[in-house]
Every structure is written in C-alpha cells, then in structure tokens.
Amino acid sequence: MTIRVWDYLLEYENERDDILDAVDSVFRSGQLVFGASMRAFEEEFAAYHGVRHGIGVDNGTNAIKLALQALGIGPGDEVITVSNTAAPTVVAIDAVGATAVFVDVHPDTYLMDTEQVAAAVTDRTRALLPVHLYGQCADLTALEPIAARHGLALLEDCAQAHGARHHGRVAGSTGDAAAFSFYPTKVLGAYGDGGAVLTRDDEVAARLRRLRYYGMADRYYVVQTPGHNSRLDEVHAEILRRKLRRLDGYVAARQAVARRYVEALADTELVLPVTAEGNTHVHYVYVVRHPQRDAILEALREQDIALNISYPWPVHTMSGFAHLGVARGSLPVTEALAEEIFSLPVYPSLPADQQDRVIEALRDALLKV
Ligand SMILES: *Cc1c(COP(=O)(O)O)cnc(C)c1O
Numbered sequence: 220m221t222i223r224v225w226d227y228l229l230e231y232e233n234e235r236d237d238i239l240d241a242v243d244s245v246f247r248s249g250q251l252v253f254g255a256s257m258r259a260f261e262e263e264f265a266a267y268h269g270v271r272h273g274i275g276v277d278n279g280t281n282a283i284k285l286a287l288q289a290l291g292i293g294p295g296d297e298v299i300t301v302s303n304t305a306a307p308t309v310v311a312i313d314a315v316g317a318t319a320v321f322v323d324v325h326p327d328t329y330l331m332d333t334e335q336v337a338a339a340v341t342d343r344t345r346a347l348l349p350v351h352l353y354g355q356c357a358d359l360t361a362l363e364p365i366a367a368r369h370g371l372a373l374l375e376d377c378a379q380a381h382g383a384r385h386h387g388r389v390a391g392s393t394g395d396a397a398a399f400s401f402y403p404t405k406v407l408g409a410y411g412d413g414g415a416v417l418t419r420d421d422e423v424a425a426r427l428r429r430l431r432y433y434g435m436a437d438r439y440y441v442v443q444t445p446g447h448n449s450r451l452d453e454v455h456a457e458i459l460r461r462k463l464r465r466l467d468g469y470v471a472a473r474q475a476v477a478r479r480y481v482e483a484l485a486d487t488e489l490v491l492p493v494t495a496e497g498n499t500h501v502h503y504v505y506v507v508r509h510p511q512r513d514a515i516l517e518a519l520r521e522q523d524i525a526l527n528i529s530y531p532w533p534v535h536t537m538s539g540f541a542h543l544g545v546a547r548g549s550l551p552v553t554e555a556l557a558e559e560i561f562s563l564p565v566y567p568s569l570p571a572d573q574q575d576r577v578i579e580a581l582r583d584a585l586l587k588v
Contacts, residue, residue: 220523221523221524221525222523222524222525222564222573222576222577223525223564224525224526224527224562224563224564225404225564225566226564226566226568227403227404227408227566227568229568229570230566230567230568233568234461234462234465237461238410238458238461241454241457241458241460241461242454242457242458244256244457245453245454245457246454248453250453251452251453251454252450252452252453253432253450253453254453255453256453256454256456256457256460257275257450257451257452257453257456259456259460260273260275260451260456260457260459260460260463261273261274261275261415261456263460263463264399264415264417264459264463265417267389267463267466268389268391268392268397268417269389269392270391270392270397270417270418270419271418271419271421271424272417272418272419272420272421272423272424272427273415273416273417274415274416274417274418274424274427274428274431275413275414275415275431275450275451275456276413276414276415276416276427276431276449276450276451277412277413277414277431277449277450277451277452278400278402278412278413278414278449279307279378279398279399279400279401279402279405279414280307280310280311280314280400280414281311281414281431281449282378282398282399282400282414282415282416283307283308283311283312283348283374283376283398284311284314284315285416285427285430285431285447285449286374286396286397286398286416286418286427287311287312287315287317287346287348287374288315288426288430289396289416289418289423289424289426289427289430290345290346290372290374290395290396290423291345291372292315292317292345292346292372293315293316293317294315294316294317295316295317295318295343296317296318296343296344296345296346297317297318297319297320297341297343297344297345298312298317298318298319298320298344298345298346298347298348298374299320299321299322299336299339299340299344299346299347299348299371300312300319300320300321300322300331300347300348300349300350300376301321301322301323301324301330301331301349301350301352301553302321302323302533302534302535302536302545302550302553303324303329303350303352303530303533303534303550303553303556303557304350304352304376304530304534305350305378305379305529305530306530306534306537306539307378307400308348308350308376308378308534309534309540311398312348313540317345317346318343318543319534319540319543320339320341320344321534321535321545321549321550321553322335322336322339322550323335323550323551323552323553324550324552324553324556325495325552326552327493327495328355328493328494328495329352329353329506329556329560330349330350330351330352330355330356330357330358330495331349331350331357331358331362332552333357333358333361333362333365334361336361336362336365337365340365340369340371344369344371345371345372346371346372346373346374347362347365347366347371347372347373347374348374348375348376349362349373349375349376350376350378350379351375351376351377351379351380351383351390352379352380353379353492353500353502353503353504353505353506353529354379354380354383354406354473354500354501354502354503354504355380355383355385355494355495355498355499355500355501356375356380356383356384356385356390356495356498357375358385358495359373359375359385359388359393359394360385360386360497363393372394372395372396373393373394373395374394374395374396374397374398375390375391375393375394375396375397375398376397376398377390377391377397377398377399378398378399378400378402378405379405379406379503379504380406380501380503381399381405381406381407381466381470381501382406382407382466382467382469382470382501383498383499383500383501384498384499385497385498385499386497391417392417395418395419395420395423396416396417396418396420396423396427397416397417397418398414398415398416399414399415399416399417400413400414401413401414401415401455401459404566405503406466406469406470406473406501406503407459407462407463407466407469408462409455409458409459409462410454410455410458411454411455412455413451413455413456413459414451415451426444429443429444429446430444430446430447430449431446431447431448431449431450432446432448432450433446433447433448434446434447468567469567470501472567472568473501473502473503473565473566473567474500474501474502476502476505476564476565476566476567476569476574477492477500477502477505477565479574479578480505480563480565480574480578483578483582484507484578484581484582487581487582487585488509488585489507489508489509489581489585490507490508490509491507492505492506492507502565503565504529504562504565505562505563505564505565506529506560506561506562507560507561507562507563508556508559508560509559509561509585509588510559511588512528512558512559512560512561514584514587514588515561515581515584515585515588516528516561518580518583518584518587518588519577519580519581519584522576522580524576524577524580526561526562526563526564527561527562528557528560528561528562529560529562530557531557532557533550533553533554533557535547535549535550535553536554563577563581564577
C-alpha cells in the first residue's frame, strides 16, 4: 500500500456521519448559497480567533486578493512578502495589480526574515504580507512596529496556520486582516474549496462583503462598488462549522505525529523543523532538510512511500513571475532550501504503522546516501 504525504479517506471514515449530516442539513434547508450555515460559520470562525468579523469566500487565493483590495492595495503599490511560499500568495498580489517584493527567509525557520523587511520598504510599499508557512507564525512581534512606523497594512497569510499561536495570540488575530484557505489538505479543510478573511475593522469588513458579492451589500440588489463573485457555499460552510469544533483536536494529533518524528529522527543527519521562540507550531507540513534530498526521495519511492516538496521552486524563479524581474541568486536562503527540503506525512489520521514505515525507510535511506 502506497504511503502518501496526505490522505483524507481515513478521516472521512471516522467523521462520515457528521459530514453527511452536514451535507444533508444544507440540502434540506432550502438555501444552497448565502444562507444560515455561511453566516454561522463566519461568526464561529471569527469568535474562535477573537476577531470581530469573518467573511467566507470561495478559496484562499481570493481571500488574499480580496483582503488586499479591501485594504486599498492595487496597481502601483508594493507588497513585501516571501518567495518561499505557496505560489497563490503571489498570484493574489499579482491579481490586484500590485507588485510583490521579496525578502529572504530565516535559515532556521524558513519564515520571513523580518530583519530584511525595513530595508525593502520604499515610498510605494503599502503592505506587509507574512506567510505563516508550514504551521507556525512569522515573527509578528517584529513586523507590527515596522508596519506602524511606515503606515503599512499587515495582512497575515494564514492558509497553513489554523490554530497556530504566536506569544499566545492565535494566527489571524494580529494583522489588519488575515486570509485563510480551507483547501482539503489544510489544517482546517473543507471537502472542496473554501476560504475566509478575518478583520477587526468594520469598514474593511464591509468592503470585503461587497467585493465577494458582485459589489452589493448583502441581500440588496444594487451594485454599489465594483465587485466579483467569491462566495463560500453552504455545504462547505456547514462542514467547516462541524470541523472547526474539532480543530484543536486536529492540531493536537498533528503535534503528536511531529513528536514521534523528533523521537525517532533526532539522532540522524536530517534537519528537523525548528519552532521559533514564542510560537506554537500546528505542523501543517513537516518539512525536513538534507543535502541528498533527491536520493532519499528516490529510495523512499522504491518502498512505495510518495512524499513531496513544499516547495521545489521558489516563486521568483517561476516563468509566470518573470515580469517581477527578481534574478536567481537574489534570495540565497530560499533558493538553497528549495534544493534540500521535503515533507513527511503529518496529518491527524495518519496510521501509526504508516508513520513507523516512513521512519524505518528514512533511517535506512540515510545510511546509504
Ligand atoms: C493553500 C495556500 C493558499 C491558497 O489557498 P487556495 O484555497 O488553494 O486558493 C495561499 N497561501 C498559502 C500559503 C497556501 O498554503
């Protein structure tokens, strides 16, 4: 049996009654889009984070895009972010006509190197977009004063960090806005696409509600501002409501899997994930590092273990971002990482025997490379 880095089928088996009940309750409600489940989820998701407004949207990319627009960011503006991220972070910056400006990442945590941020600020910079990559927060404590000093918006990309904490503050509760994805693999995942934006700001929230609904205020039929259709549908909202109640349990299960890797692999040459001081890591992806990465992955493939790399190509090296004009060699930590990292399975329902097989195969491969 092939071991994959992520699989939802066991979780579905465990939660099937609740998931099917969620689907059935929506189908029987008479309202498939823009109904009670979306509104309830928005409130419950915002309450979980202690933030005033939650706005459900159709996916995480649009969550970032609409948040940027609602914060007033558009053509001619610069947004400081990282190249070591899932491409959608930068796709969204591009989509509003703004320009992504990259800083390198920290060599231990692989997160935004906040010491490089101040030097990247120009008179066109309008926002900081840290990515809470792999399941832990970028250094928000360092970013907040930089944003305040230069009058920049702080937008958190929380697509990989549901439930993560930074000095006690839950991811998504610090910035002017925070964008979440509920893509199925995520720590809080739907059974399809979904996303949300959180914000404390009433005006930003009102703009977001119009932007995701043709430019109309909810329930009225007049376009008030330019908008689009980016709604979170009822089925996913209701499933997410049910799963939100289990979020802390999913996180605990991921942390238990991560602890087992530390116990079993700390004495090897693999570089294991480093949790930054003050952070609680939710282990969305368990990223390890080794100079012989490709040979190790090949050896694992022979054992029917199919792992992947998050991410093999830094965003600035992709042909689709050539227009940003960021040369190879300009982000040395990010570029070196991409050659050496790979991800171990860490999802909550990962069977213990599969984890044992991964550990055994890895230890075996490490003796041979
Ligand atoms: C998944 C992800 C996104 C995009 O979310 P989608 O729901 O797939 O559009 C954005 N940023 C990061 C860091 C992600 O991991």
